[in-house]
Amino acid sequence: MLNDILPILGTMLMYSAPLIFGALGGVVSERSGVINIGIEGMMTFGAFMGAAVGYYSGNPWIGFLAGGVAGALLSALHAIASISFNADQTISGIALNLIGPGLSLFLCRVMFSDQTVTYPVQNKLPKVFGSIDITVVIALVLTAFIWFILYKTKWGLRIRAVGEHPAAADTLGVNVYAIRYVSVILSGLLSGFGGAAMTLAVVSQFSPAAISGQGFMALAAVIFGKWTPFGAYGACLLFAFAQALTVNLGGVNFVPSEILNMLPYVLTIVILVLFVGKSVAPKADGVPYEKGMR
Amino acid sequence: MDISSNYAVQMRNITKAFGNCMALNSVSIDVKKGTIHAMLGENGAGKTTLMNILYGLYHADSGDIYIKGEKVNMKNPMVAIQNGIGMVHQHFKLVENFTVAQNIMLGSEVTNKFGILNMRKFKDELQKIINLYGLKVDPNAKIENISVGMQQRVEILKTLYRGAELLILDEPTAVLTPQEIIELISIMHKLIENGKTIIIITHKLKEIKASSEYCTIIRRGKYIDSLEVKGIDEEMLAEKMVGRSVKLIADKTPAKKGKVIFNIENLNVQNQQSNCLLAIKNLSLQVRKGEILGIAGVDGNGQKELVEAITGLLRAQSGTIKINGKEIQNTKPKNVIKNKISTIHEDRQKRGLVLNLSVAENAILEKYNERPFSSHGILHYSEINKFTSDLIKEYDVRPKNCKGVPIRELSGGNQQKIIIGREIANEPDLLIAVQPTRGLDVGAIEYVHKTLIEERDKGKAILLISLELDEIMSLSDTIAVIYNGEIQGVYDQNEVDENTIGLLMAGGSKVGKSSKNS
Numbered sequence: 001m002l003n004d005i006l007p008i009l010g011t012m013l014m015y016s017a018p019l020i021f022g023a024l025g026g027v028v029s030e031r032s033g034v035i036n037i038g039i040e041g042m043m044t045f046g047a048f049m050g051a052a053v054g055y056y057s058g059n060p061w062i063g064f065l066a067g068g069v070a071g072a073l074l075s076a077l078h079a080i081a082s083i084s085f086n087a088d089q090t091i092s093g094i095a096l097n098l099i100g101p102g103l104s105l106f107l108c109r110v111m112f113s114d115q116t117v118t119y120p121v122q123n124k125l126p127k128v129f130g131s132i133d134i135t136v137v138i139a140l141v142l143t144a145f146i147w148f149i150l151y152k153t154k155w156g157l158r159i160r161a162v163g164e165h166p167a168a169a170d171t172l173g174v175n176v177y178a179i180r181y182v183s184v185i186l187s188g189l190l191s192g193f194g195g196a197a198m199t200l201a202v203v204s205q206f207s208p209a210a211i212s213g214q215g216f217m218a219l220a221a222v223i224f225g226k227w228t229p230f231g232a233y234g235a236c237l238l239f240a241f242a243q244a245l246t247v248n249l250g251g252v253n254f255v256p257s258e259i260l261n262m263l264p265y266v267l268t269i270v271i272l273v274l275f276v277g278k279s280v281a282p283k284a285d286g287v288p289y290e291k292g293m294r
Numbered sequence: 295m296d297i298s299s300n301y302a303v304q305m306r307n308i309t310k311a312f313g314n315c316m317a318l319n320s321v322s323i324d325v326k327k328g329t330i331h332a333m334l335g336e337n338g339a340g341k342t343t344l345m346n347i348l349y350g351l352y353h354a355d356s357g358d359i360y361i362k363g364e365k366v367n368m369k370n371p372m373v374a375i376q377n378g379i380g381m382v383h384q385h386f387k388l389v390e391n392f393t394v395a396q397n398i399m400l401g402s403e404v405t406n407k408f409g410i411l412n413m414r415k416f417k418d419e420l421q422k423i424i425n426l427y428g429l430k431v432d433p434n435a436k437i438e439n440i441s442v443g444m445q446q447r448v449e450i451l452k453t454l455y456r457g458a459e460l461l462i463l464d465e466p467t468a469v470l471t472p473q474e475i476i477e478l479i480s481i482m483h484k485l486i487e488n489g490k491t492i493i494i495i496t497h498k499l500k501e502i503k504a505s506s507e508y509c510t511i512i513r514r515g516k517y518i519d520s521l522e523v524k525g526i527d528e529e530m531l532a533e534k535m536v537g538r539s540v541k542l543i544a545d546k547t548p549a550k551k552g553k554v555i556f557n558i559e560n561l562n563v564q565n566q567q568s569n570c571l572l573a574i575k576n577l578s579l580q581v582r583k584g585e586i587l588g589i590a591g592v593d594g595n596g597q598k599e600l601v602e603a604i605t606g607l608l609r610a611q612s613g614t615i616k617i618n619g620k621e622i623q624n625t626k627p628k629n630v631i632k633n634k635i636s637t638i639h640e641d642r643q644k645r646g647l648v649l650n651l652s653v654a655e656n657a658i659l660e661k662y663n664e665r666p667f668s669s670h671g672i673l674h675y676s677e678i679n680k681f682t683s684d685l686i687k688e689y690d691v692r693p694k695n696c697k698g699v700p701i702r703e704l705s706g707g708n709q710q711k712i713i714i715g716r717e718i719a720n721e722p723d724l725l726i727a728v729q730p731t732r733g734l735d736v737g738a739i740e741y742v743h744k745t746l747i748e749e750r751d752k753g754k755a756i757l758l759i760s761l762e763l764d765e766i767m768s769l770s771d772t773i774a775v776i777y778n779g780e781i782q783g784v785y786d787q788n789e790v791d792e793n794t795i796g797l798l799m800a801g802g803s804k805v806g807k808s809s810k811n812s
Binding site: 152153154155157158160161164165167168169170171172173174283 | 351371372375381383387388389390391392396397399400401402403405408409410411452
């Protein structure tokens, strides 16, 4: 029995890391009042840049950082559109989801002799405690770190205030725009890490299907986790468990693999239907801030 | 008057235009240190704009600001805060799911050198301020769980914590119960004793008399007068504010009461917050044709639930509500309207109007699917516009050509006129008016009161629910007092005085029911 469960748990942890990075990005952005539906796009771009830079530099850590920076760059577009120009945040996020994969494929063809997949990296990110990806550990540490920032420091107090009642923060001299910019770009950085964690730890190269819905699952995890770092962390573990089941039961005959593959996505929808109404989003989530608006 | 350090603030010849609209035209104000100074003016007169300029939220097109004799360029609120100015906005700027302490410290956090919050040290500092001014609040309570009066104290504490010497209070009493108003005025006096200066923006004359020493009046962006409050009466203040003489007490003839047409019997309604409590307990009430029945009570004693049960928005657990003998409890709002009950809801922006729709569309919100406004699902704008034009004309809505503009852009008074006009156009047998003058200025209040009395004189039954005891006392022919979901007593207008009603509103004994017996 234990021998059946352990591999599933191992796979769960493996798949959870990319989700957790993405979800943490979602938490930070949405707590500051900017909906970030573009996590998927940023993860995809981060996944590509992580794999590409990892291949050319030969160092997976440089690749991992490059993935984060790539996500941050993409999120800067979202920040400019939705914070400075008061664009509709959903539309801007969807744009990211189109730009991310498009840009990745374009660059991939340019850099890897017109192929849609990168060459496998020579060195993947290391494993610790035997067979656990180091990204799993980093994800847990970052979750605790983000929690500490949000609830124990003045910057966290300001991020949360800006996401709930930007006018209140503004009248007390808090720079709403600056806080939101930093939060959105941080969210891009984290999402980019998530993508890179996929292509540098889970698999070893980028392909168009490397990120397929993880960004949206991360988004669902943010909601299911009530916009808190540890809540989102737990939700990600659950989704990753579903993915792990899919992988580990893949060889079983009695369920067609097509149905099994749907499991994580179905679970996401079911959880959203059951819990979305009950969790309360930050009040100003998705509302552009305009000075002096009543 | 010279520029002098004896004045906390002197604003000189402040002019400000928004687009083509002149909001302030060379307005000046001098506020002596250690006094309470009232800014009086109707809604839209420019009081709040002037104070927002003082607080650095807007920039004046021309004019100067002097703080204690020194000229200051109020670039932004931070400059104002550094100059010891604090502002309590009409709509509180508090983060609902933060604690009192977190709200007060936001932006001026007490931290160690790594930016980590030191809540204990902050709370010690806060407690000192709380004790000094007697501003009772629990620093650990969440904003969403405390009363409006307490939230206001948090706002005042926010300014004091930042070292404010001059406090600007924007319409501070608009949201308070009568008891809370008394408490606020005593807090204001305590602040003055401790050397603070206060500017209070208001259009409530009674409170100016009760609190302020000086008063500056502006009308439509123009400076009118500055005077000592002592030795001037409310009528004179009202006249200066509105620019014509105003009747503060509604003029009306005795009611010609007809038969009972609206009858509530043993109504019970559940409390929405807790399932085991009742918001309305065994309530019975009758309203006759041709009378205004006013329900007096402190906010939160079941008024809201009563209205919502009548209008079909809340379920009645038991009991009956009858109009013209027909039971309407637990039916749909549409059925209630069809049975000739019309309601002017308390929150006109949430319940009464769809703010982003045009004035015309709002005017037919209840009748859009009836002829002549539509047929076969298609709206007939010519009829709708004609109806709206008539409404605008009859109720003197301004601006006159507003039927196509989003109703959001109208002032509160004009929005209310559209609602009242729309409801009266239904020709209801019972008109329910909940806080019909909330947030309106003296001129508009006079108009609303006159309209309600006119409808009464046409033989309609009117159920008035208001938190303003003055309004109940002057308008109602019959006064009922609600406390804790129960009717404490029903009296004729002239058989009861304000003190008795006030006592009953607070849950006092029924002994000495009317002024005759007491």
